[in-house]
Amino acid sequence: MGGLWGELGKKLADRWLSLLVLPGVLYLATAAAAHTLGQRHALDAARLIQEVTTVAKQPAVTGVGGQIVLVGAILIASAAAGIVAEAAGALVERLVLAVGWKEWPLGLPVPAGWWVRRRQRRWDDAHRVYHEQRRLTLAPDPADRPDPAVGRAALARRTRIALERPERPTWSGDRVQAVALRLDRDHSLDLATLWPYLEPVLPEALGARISEARAALARATTLAGWAVLYAPLAWWWWPAAPVALVLAATARHRTRSCADTYARLLDVAARLHLPDLAAQLGFDHAGPLTPDLGARLTHHLRSEPLPPPASADG
Structure with a gap:
């Protein structure tokens, strides 16, 4: 059990370092450069080096206690920036997938x-x-x-x-939605109804690939969240603008690619393994997925609508 907790702690530390702290440190460094150089001296590397050297020689920084406090503050601020970027990425993901966009x-x-x-x-x-x-x-x-x-x-x-x-x-939202549309057209099934029951019976390898594809999509939108954070820095330091543009373009490309991969895996899972779900539910069916089986599974697993309200006279 101790080894399990140790391995879990190591994975969490790796994730904290790679996804939050390191990108956050880079963001803080960019923000510090923006504050130090401004628009008038945007590319003055000598000025930046001089300012960093001056700060590094201050007594509060040269002492061990000051260094510990400084490193701790940088780590906390970096993690905070990473959390904000993830929150912005979650909002971007909601916009990109556009589920319930009419609301x-x-x-x-x-x-x-x-x-x-x-x-x-x-x-x-x-x-x-x-x-x-x-x-x-x-x-x-x-x-x-x-x-x-x-x-x-x-x-x-x-x-x-x-x-x-x-x-x-959005293209990515339609790409994921296309899976449900095609399965409904080809096999008369409602993927939204069947997926919660299908996912637990998938083979471990396929389930892991779907989870990783979903996580990759979240990471891609988090990259867009970093672009959102970098964009305001351009008000003080124009080189932040191309950085934000590159991050946004990369995030767009990765988001589309990850959405396509995720959608393909959902389609594969449904077409290959819905007959397995039918067997576990006791359906008499042999062979691949058919429109009849899709309709029967959907009818079997879909909840009945609520009854009408009782009349006032009753």
Whole structure:
């Protein structure tokens, strides 16, 4: 038991150091540079070195006690910055996945709804072009068939907008939502209803991959949280602006990649292992997932709606 607690403590310490403290120290160093240099001396490395040297020679810093206090203060401030970045990342994740976007506060559903409709129009146009190209490829005369590259380009253009017709204001949100839409269309099942029952019966390796993909998505949005923290520093020190832009661009790329991986794993888990769930529930079914099985599982596991309220006369 002692070894277990020791290993757990080591993992927590590693996470605290790698995810909170080290990025936080870098942020504090950037903030200190912004405060020291300002806009007028933004790239004056000699001035920065001089200021750091002056501070390092102060009696409060040269003593052992002062150094301990300074290191402790830096660690605490770094961890605090990391916690703020994670909180900002959680907000970014909520915006990026856009679950329940119609209930967002502060009037945000209005511009979000406009953006969804715009994405739908673009997707509809790309969808028509793609299917027109598919129709032409079936022409009896090979001379009338278009270059296959044109069809692939049309498909890629549609996919860049969304895999399915957009229902959310973001690509990543639609990518995860596309799993539920396709499973409903292909197998007549409601993934939101079945997932809490499916997840515990998944093989350990697949469950671990799904958990890691979800954690990677959270880390990607935390990177966006750091971009949010770096952006205000540009008011005092302009080099913070490109840092924030690079972090934001990297976070966007990673978020899309992680959302795609997470969605693929959800789809794999449902299509491969819902028959296993059916077997555990005592369903008489052999073979792969079918629309009949999907509908039966959804009906079996979905809660019945609440009864109507009693009448006043009753």
